[in-house]
Amino acid sequence: MSRTAGPGRDLKLPPLALVVCPDDYLLERARIQRENAWREAHPQGEVITFGEAPPAARLLAELSSPSLFAEQRLVVVREAASYCFGEEAARREGEALARGLEHFSFPAVSLLLTATGGMAPSGPLAEVAARRGEVLFLELPPPPKPWEQHISLSVAQRRLLAEIVLESCPELRGKDEVIAALCEAHGFKPRQLSMAARQLVQLGELTVEAVQRQTGPGERSLSEVEEVLIARDGQRAAQFFATLACGGALVPWRGEPVPERGLGRVLGRTLARLLRQALALRGHAERAGLSGELDPRLCSQERWYTATFRPRLLPRLQAEIAAHPATPVADLSPWALHRLFRLAAAYDETALLRCLALLERFEAETAEGPEAVAAAAGAVLELLSAGGGAAARRARAG
Numbered sequence: 001m002s003r004t005a006g007p008g009r010d011l012k013l014p015p016l017a018l019v020v021c022p023d024d025y026l027l028e029r030a031r032i033q034r035e036n037a038w039r040e041a042h043p044q045g046e047v048i049t050f051g052e053a054p055p056a057a058r059l060l061a062e063l064s065s066p067s068l069f070a071e072q073r074l075v076v077v078r079e080a081a082s083y084c085f086g087e088e089a090a091r092r093e094g095e096a097l098a099r100g101l102e103h104f105s106f107p108a109v110s111l112l113l114t115a116t117g118g119m120a121p122s123g124p125l126a127e128v129a130a131r132r133g134e135v136l137f138l139e140l141p142p143p144p145k146p147w148e149q150h151i152s153l154s155v156a157q158r159r160l161l162a163e164i165v166l167e168s169c170p171e172l173r174g175k176d177e178v179i180a181a182l183c184e185a186h187g188f189k190p191r192q193l194s195m196a197a198r199q200l201v202q203l204g205e206l207t208v209e210a211v212q213r214q215t216g217p218g219e220r221s222l223s224e225v226e227e228v229l230i231a232r233d234g235q236r237a238a239q240f241f242a243t244l245a246c247g248g249a250l251v252p253w254r255g256e257p258v259p260e261r262g263l264g265r266v267l268g269r270t271l272a273r274l275l276r277q278a279l280a281l282r283g284h285a286e287r288a289g290l291s292g293e294l295d296p297r298l299c300s301q302e303r304w305y306t307a308t309f310r311p312r313l314l315p316r317l318q319a320e321i322a323a324h325p326a327t328p329v330a331d332l333s334p335w336a337l338h339r340l341f342r343l344a345a346a347y348d349e350t351a352l353l354r355c356l357a358l359l360e361r362f363e364a365e366t367a368e369g370p371e372a373v374a375a376a377a378g379a380v381l382e383l384l385s386a387g388g389g390a391a392a393r394r395a396r397a398g
Contacts, residue, residue, distance in 0.1 A: 013038050015106035016133030018080070018126060022118045022140055025191035029164070030138055031078065031114045038074045038110065046070035050077045053086075056096035063109050073109045081115035083125050091123065098124035101132065143188070157188050168194040169201045181211040185218060219249040219257065225270055225380075230342045232296075234384045241377035245370060264372030268364035271376055273328070275356050278344040280328050281317075281337070282352075285344065288320040294345040309338045317341070347383065355383040 013034045021027040035047060046067050050059070059077070067073050083094030101111075113129070115121065120137035129135045141156035153161070161183045165172055172179055182200070186193045200210060220243050228237045244250055249257035250267060258266045285294055290313055298304065314334055321327055329340060347355075359365065362375035 013110065013112065014133035015110045016101065016129050017111070018084075018113045018115070018121060018129040018133075018135045019138065020081075020084070020115045020117045020119075020121050020136070021138035022116070023190060024116050025194070026138060026140070027114055027116055028078075029167075029190075031076065031112070034112060035074065035076065038112075042072040042074070044070060045072035045074060047074045047076060050075075051079065053077055053080045053082045053090070053093065056093045056100060059097060060100040060104075063104065063111060066108070071108055074112060075109060076112045076114070078114055079116065080113040081117055083113070084115060084121040084123055085117050094123065094125040098128045101125075101128050104132075106132075140188075153183060153188060158183055161188065161190065161193055164190050164194055165197045169197045171201050172197065172206060175206055177208055178206055178211060181208045185211055185215040216247070218243055219251050220244060222250060222252045222258075222266065222270060225267070226274055226339060226343065228380070229274060229383070230339065230346060232346055232384055234381065237377075237380055237384060241373055241380070244373045245377075260369040263369060264363075264365055264367040264375070267372060267376050268359060268367065271380065272356060272359055272365060274340075274343065275352050275359075277328050277332075277340050278347070279349065279352050279356075281340045281344045282349060284317060284320045284324070284327065284329065285341065288316040290316060294341075296342070296345045299342040299345050305335075305338050309341065310334060313341070314338075347386075351383055351386045354386065355379050358382055 017034070019027070019030055019034070021030060039045065039047070046069060048062060053059075054062075054077070059075070062075055082090035083097060084091070086094075111133075113125075120126075121135060126135050141160050142154055143157065144151040144154045158180075162179050165179050165182060178200075182193060182197055186196055196211075196214065200206060200214060203210060203214070220240050224236070224240055227233075228240060244263070244267075250263060251257050252266070282294065285291060293299075293308075293313055298308075301308070314337065317337065321329060324330075329337065332340070344352075358379040359375070362378055364372060364375035364379060367375050
């Protein structure tokens with residue numbers, strides 16, 4: 001039987017099982033759970049473990065050799081990924097193992113194969129395991145949707161992380177606010193979260209304040225810059241820059257935290273790029289006859305991207321952009337263009353130009369460390385407090 005499931009849900013262990021998960025910690029968790037379930041069912045049994053995938057002949061010999069010490073045995077291969085996802089020679093070993101297991105008798109021995117992999121396994125070994133036992137692909141919980149800009153973890157991610165915390169530290173049961181603070185501080189990093197929870201229990205102070213002291217200033221994602229500007233969220237902007245000012249890390253969408261000396265280069269240039277692109281997009285929208293659509297209230301309507309922007313606005317916008325190949329918004333994806341359209345709708349041209357001028361005056365792109373944070377914060381907070389797009393102009397006009 002081949003199935004897809006959430007990590008750590010099903011503890012049934014048939015004689016032949018192949019379990020695959022993208023996350024090594026969650027895979028280890030699933031393996032330990034299944035080993036423990038087998039030990040409970042066979043308290044006098046013996047567990048034989050291989051760290052890496054051995055040659056097929058060696059593994060088959062181990063399965064076929066009765067133990068002198070125990071009637072029931074569980075043979076575990078902790079990292080069997082090469083059998084399914086490895087190079088040609090390793091996959092041939094997986095095929096040889098599959099042939100050996102096709103008609104193998106499992107009267108007193110069980111085989112558990114676990115593998116780190118980002119997709120459900122396929123090929124001869126997976127087919128044999130599905131026919132004679134079970135293939136289980138443990139998918140990671142889905143992250144927040146792209147439009148859920150103020151959510152760091154999805155409901156499914158939080159649920160799994162809470163399970164992990166309580167497994168590691170039953171002492172935290174009933175302390176939902178502390179668990180939430182741990183999850184928020186560490187994000188979807190199960191191994192790191194488990195270690196942090198155990199350290200907190202060892203300290204003996206199970207409070208949100210202790211979590212904050214333990215994690216330090218924390219980190220902020222560079223993607224938040226665009227989200228703050230689109231939402232005109234002054235409170236979130238203040239929190240973002242306060243974290244960085246206190247020594248928190250700035251983390252790009254993918255990659256390592258930005259070193260302090262590079263803060264101006266990364267943060268300042270990102271802000272300047274977004275503002276220049278928003279200015280360019282305003283020009284394209286006006287020439288395409290879409291000035292009336294540059295309204296933050298329209299852009300924030302439910303299903304605006306799928307119902308309005310993509311079918312009606314995007315074709316006209318792309319045609320206008322194509323006529324100006326040197327524009328800073330050339331070759332952007334529909335999703336990126338829709339985000340920039342929302343940003344452009346939130347501010348008028350004067351506000352965008354003023355913020356760019358402030359970034360230049362404060363030397364935000366060349367400053368380092370705290371000076372870079374202060375420069376960027378000054379320009380952004382000024383922009384958020386200034387007049388905005390069409391809706392803001394109408395509101396001021398009464």
